[in-house]
Structures are given as C-alpha cells and as structure tokens.
Amino acid sequence: MLDLSRNAVMRPEAIAAYLRRAALMGYDTLWLYLEDTYEVPGEPMVGYARGAYSEQELRAIDDQAHRLGIEVVPCVQTLGHFEQILQWPRFWPLRDTERVLLAEAAEGYELLERLLDTVRRCFRSTRVHIGMDEAHGVGTGGYLRRFGERPPFEILSAHLGNVLELCHGLRPMIWSDMYFRLGSATGHYYDPDTVIPSWVRVPDGVDLVYWDYEHGDQAFYEDWIDRHRDSLGGLPVFAASGWTHHRMWAALPKALATLEPGLAAARERGVREVAMTLWGNDGTECDYFSALPAVQAFADLAYGARPGPGSFAGSCDATLETWMAAAELDFLPGSGDPVRWRGNPGKWLLWHDPVLGFLASDLPDWLPGHYRDLSARLRAEKPGDERLDFPAALAGVLADKCALHLGDLSVLDRLESGVRALRALHRARWLADRKPYGWDVLDRRYGGLLARLDTLREYGPVAFEARDPYAPEGAIAQCLTHARVASASFIN
Incomplete structure (x- = not known):
C-alpha cells in the first residue's frame, strides 16, 4: 500500500517503477491510499491544490499494474481522516469534528457516493477499502449537536451499513481498529482488556483489515487475529508496515523485526491475505523506495523463503547491506531492540531549533562522529543504489548539526552550505518521483531552518536552563514531529 495523501502524490511513472520491482518480488495487489487526492466530478474542492489524480491518471496506473498482473485496490476514507476535505467552507456543514465526517447526514452520503x-x-478491481480507522471523537461534535447523544458503537455500525449501500457491487474492506478502541476504557487500540459488545458484528461481505506495526511477539499477533474471529466474526486481512512514517529513511530494522512475527502468526492462524503498508505521516519526507528492502523481505517471508541480499539485488539491483545501514540515521549505537525503538533522530535533529536547542541538552558527544562515519559509508555500489545520495548527505549535515547543538559554533558556515545542498538534493528527488504539490511544506521547513541559522549567526544562542522533558529515555529516543521540535511554542 502506498500512502498518497500525506502531502506527497507520486507521479504515475514513479508508481510504475515501484510496480515493476513489486512484480519481480511476487506481489499481486497494490492498494492506493487516496483520502482526497483524486478528482471528483462536481466537487472541485476535493483534492484542491493537493495534486489530485485525474481519472486518466488513475486509469493509467491501473493499466500499468494490469500488464504486470497486479490488481489495484483504491483505499478511500468514509468517516475519519477527512480533514483535507472538511477544511474547506463548502464542507463545514459535514463536520462531526475537524477530522471526522458527520455520520447519518444525507448530504454526507451524497458526497461519499x-x-x-x-x-x-x-479501476478494474471489484474491491474497495473504505477506511473508517482512527475516527477519534466520533459522535462528539457536530453529530452530538444535530442528532443528540448516541453510543459510538451504534454510530459506527449504522454508518458502516449506510456506506455499504453506496458500494454498488464493490466488496469493501475496513480497518478494524475502531472496534477495539471503542471497546477499551482508555481508547487504546491494543488494550488487552478491550470488550467488544456481543451484538456488534461486521456485516457479511465486509473484510476487516488488522493493522499492527508495533509488536515483535508472534503470540500477540495470534491473539489479536483470534479476537477478530471471535468478537467480529471472521479472519482479517493482516497489514504490516515498512515504517516510512515520521522519518527520512525507512526504519528497516523495525520493519523487519515486526513483520516477521506478524506474518508467522497470520500463517499459523490461516489468514489468507496480507499487505505491507507505507505511510507518510508528517509530510512524507521519506523516500518510499527506501522501504524496498522491507517490501522484498515481506514477499520472501510470505512465500516461505528467508530474506537475504540476493533477492533484493535481483528485484532492485541494489546493495542490501548499504540500504540497511542508511537506517542508522535513526537507529543509533545502543538503541537496543528495534521493536521497542521508535526514535527518529535522523529527522528531528535536522529540524530542531538551532537557536534555543531546547531538546538538545543531553545529546551524547559521540553523535557527530556517528553521523560523519555513516555519511562516509553510504556510497553507491550498484546501479540501484543512487538513492543513497540523500541519506549520505543528510548524515553529513546531521554531523554538523549535532556538533552545533553540542556548542561548536565553528561548523556554522559548513552547516548552512550543507543544508542548502541537502534541500536541493531533496527537492530534485521529490520532483522526480512526486508531483510538485506538497513540496511547499518542505520548502518552509528548510527555509525556517536556514532563517534560524541566520538568526544564530547574527545574535548568537539564547542562554537559558535547558532540560530534557523526555527523561529518562531522552529526546533522542522519541519519535517527534516537525512542529514538536521546530519550536517549544504550541501554536494551533
């Protein structure tokens, strides 16, 4: 599955390049995640200024996949993750919350149809993914004001039934997490004490998708698959992750450490369909091609083989060891079990404010050396390794950025030059693979960093008593967004 809704919309020719590699790996299905990034007749504000695909482009993607023996399944949203559409005045009457569509409103179902x-x-496919995940706060906003209070389980069940009537011959699937969240006293997806009421059943003809990107214990996956069967009436599709979200390069060690037990559990429990998801949370700064080692490993394991450098070289003409090494942008010496490690320092240290450095008080003094060594090791060996130029350049910039945070102002000139070169490289890669829409977000991030470096040059650092709000693990072990690290001020 390719997430094409979090700021980056891949060009059809880039998707075709991905498909060719996936076909060599043995994939037979591609899910296209499209929240609002497709043109809808009569709805010009759907996908407005976001790079929405035309119908001609979508058919071209489907045609290319069909020639390779791959089915393309559209993944849309019908309840949560509606913020890109609901932001426009035309759709304000359809808000339950800023992110959740107003269930039971006739005009909302007209839009969904x-x-x-x-x-x-x-698309040729007779299947469609209708989403319905992470609909946090459903029934608490516009719904409550318009229809009154109703238990969320009832809202979810009624809404699913209404959406089914709009599918007109398409077999739908939905993400299953809301059933578990609503059954939990804490709203937590993986709460072992969650209770789904006995009357709740997923309608016949609807497939559930159990997504789980977190666990390294096969027994946990087996338990959750059993809960789908026992509480919701059927075996789910299982979805793992290539861990492209919230980072600059796929978290390959974490992806491999979680997908293997997940696939083993799926096989043990008789699950018949599995999927690998590539998400782009917080701006899709990550190159989806960086996840290809995990995509290949997923296919190897699904077919009963052991992952290794030979299959990756065969499908991608690239060097597995070096692509894995690039993940050391985030996986630092001593980071321990990759299942438990969530840190994305390769992203957040780049964007962290250089003037205040409010999260940098406890950075280890060996960090500049780590990144300098990594930059030297990320050199292309095969024709398919050319994408390593970005993580190599990023590691070089991070070496100087960390040195700056540790008090070495002598690196400032080199750091500024490095950031400018990194931006140019990142932009070239983005525009080669993706439509220009969405790069504005990255321009502002790079521009903001350069502006703060200029302020640092003119006025120097600000002296204050720095703390690490994430002790004892430290900020270095956290998965942090750009907004969280660019400023200590929460601005909505």
Missing part, C-alpha cells in the same frame, strides 16, 4: 462512484470508474 460521488467519491465511491469515481474510484469504481477508474
């Missing part, structure tokens, strides 16, 4: 009719026309 237009969305579903569009993807039905563009």
Whole structure:
C-alpha cells in the first residue's frame, strides 16, 4: 500500500517503477491510499491544490499494474481522516469534528457516493477499502449537536451499513481498529482488556483489515487475529508496515523485526491475505523506495523463503547491506531492540531549533562522529543504489548539526552550505518521483531552518536552563514531529 495523501502524490511513472520491482518480488495487489487526492466530478474542492489524480491518471496506473498482473485496490476514507476535505467552507456543514465526517447526514452520503462512484470508474478491481480507522471523537461534535447523544458503537455500525449501500457491487474492506478502541476504557487500540459488545458484528461481505506495526511477539499477533474471529466474526486481512512514517529513511530494522512475527502468526492462524503498508505521516519526507528492502523481505517471508541480499539485488539491483545501514540515521549505537525503538533522530535533529536547542541538552558527544562515519559509508555500489545520495548527505549535515547543538559554533558556515545542498538534493528527488504539490511544506521547513541559522549567526544562542522533558529515555529516543521540535511554542 502506498500512502498518497500525506502531502506527497507520486507521479504515475514513479508508481510504475515501484510496480515493476513489486512484480519481480511476487506481489499481486497494490492498494492506493487516496483520502482526497483524486478528482471528483462536481466537487472541485476535493483534492484542491493537493495534486489530485485525474481519472486518466488513475486509469493509467491501473493499466500499468494490469500488464504486470497486479490488481489495484483504491483505499478511500468514509468517516475519519477527512480533514483535507472538511477544511474547506463548502464542507463545514459535514463536520462531526475537524477530522471526522458527520455520520447519518444525507448530504454526507451524497458526497461519499460521488467519491465511491469515481474510484469504481477508474479501476478494474471489484474491491474497495473504505477506511473508517482512527475516527477519534466520533459522535462528539457536530453529530452530538444535530442528532443528540448516541453510543459510538451504534454510530459506527449504522454508518458502516449506510456506506455499504453506496458500494454498488464493490466488496469493501475496513480497518478494524475502531472496534477495539471503542471497546477499551482508555481508547487504546491494543488494550488487552478491550470488550467488544456481543451484538456488534461486521456485516457479511465486509473484510476487516488488522493493522499492527508495533509488536515483535508472534503470540500477540495470534491473539489479536483470534479476537477478530471471535468478537467480529471472521479472519482479517493482516497489514504490516515498512515504517516510512515520521522519518527520512525507512526504519528497516523495525520493519523487519515486526513483520516477521506478524506474518508467522497470520500463517499459523490461516489468514489468507496480507499487505505491507507505507505511510507518510508528517509530510512524507521519506523516500518510499527506501522501504524496498522491507517490501522484498515481506514477499520472501510470505512465500516461505528467508530474506537475504540476493533477492533484493535481483528485484532492485541494489546493495542490501548499504540500504540497511542508511537506517542508522535513526537507529543509533545502543538503541537496543528495534521493536521497542521508535526514535527518529535522523529527522528531528535536522529540524530542531538551532537557536534555543531546547531538546538538545543531553545529546551524547559521540553523535557527530556517528553521523560523519555513516555519511562516509553510504556510497553507491550498484546501479540501484543512487538513492543513497540523500541519506549520505543528510548524515553529513546531521554531523554538523549535532556538533552545533553540542556548542561548536565553528561548523556554522559548513552547516548552512550543507543544508542548502541537502534541500536541493531533496527537492530534485521529490520532483522526480512526486508531483510538485506538497513540496511547499518542505520548502518552509528548510527555509525556517536556514532563517534560524541566520538568526544564530547574527545574535548568537539564547542562554537559558535547558532540560530534557523526555527523561529518562531522552529526546533522542522519541519519535517527534516537525512542529514538536521546530519550536517549544504550541501554536494551533
């Protein structure tokens, strides 16, 4: 699955390049995650200024996949993750919350029917993913004011039934997490004490997708698959992750450490369909091609083989060892079990404010050396290794950025030059693979960093008593967004 809704919309020719590699690996299905990034007749504000695919582009993607023996399944949203559409005044009356569509509103179902009719026309597949995940706060906003209080389980069940009537011959699937969240006293997806009421059943003809990107214990996956069967009435599709979200390069060690027990559990429990997801949370700064080692390993394991450098070289003409090494942008010496490690220092240290450095009080003094050594090791050996130029350049910049945070102002000139060169390299890669829409977000991030470096040059650092709010693990072990590290001020 390719997430094409978090700021970056891949060009059809880049998707075709991905498909060719996936076909060599043995994949037979591609899910396209499209929240609002497709044109809908009569709805010009859907995908407005976001790089929405035309129907012609979607058909071209489907045609290319079909030639390779791959089915393309559109993944849309019908409840949560609606913020890109609901931001516009035309759709304000359809808000439950800023991110959740107003269930039970007739005009909302008219919109959903237009969305579903569009993807039905563009793809050969008779399946559709209708989302419905992470609908946090459902029934608490516009719904409460318009229809009154109703238990969320009832809202979810009624809404699913209404959406089914709009599928018109398409077999839908949904993410299953909301059933577990609503059954939990804490709202936690993986709460072992969650209780799904006995009357709740997923309608016949709807497939559940159990997504789990976190666990290294096969027994946990088996338990959660059993809960789908026992509480919701059927075996789910299982979805793992290539861990491209919230970072600059795929977290390959974590992906490999979680997908292997997940696939083993799926096989043990008789699950018949599995998927690998590539998400782009917080701006899709990550190159999806960086996840290809995990995509290959997932296919190897699904076919009963052991992952290794030979299969990756065969499908991608690239060097597995070096691509794995690039993940050391985030996986630092001593980071321990990759299942438990969530840190993304390769991202957040780049964007962290250089003037205040409010999260840098406890950075280890060996960090500049780690990144300098990594930059030297990330050199292309095969034709498919050319994408390593970005993590190599990023590691070089991070070496100087960490040195700056540790008090070495002598690196400032080199750091500024490095950031400018990194931006140019990142932009070239983005525009080669993706539409120009969304790069504005990255321009502002790079521009903001350069502006703060200029302020640092003119006025020097600000003296204050720095703390590490993430002790005892430290900020270095956290997965942090750009907004969280660019400023200590929360601005909405």
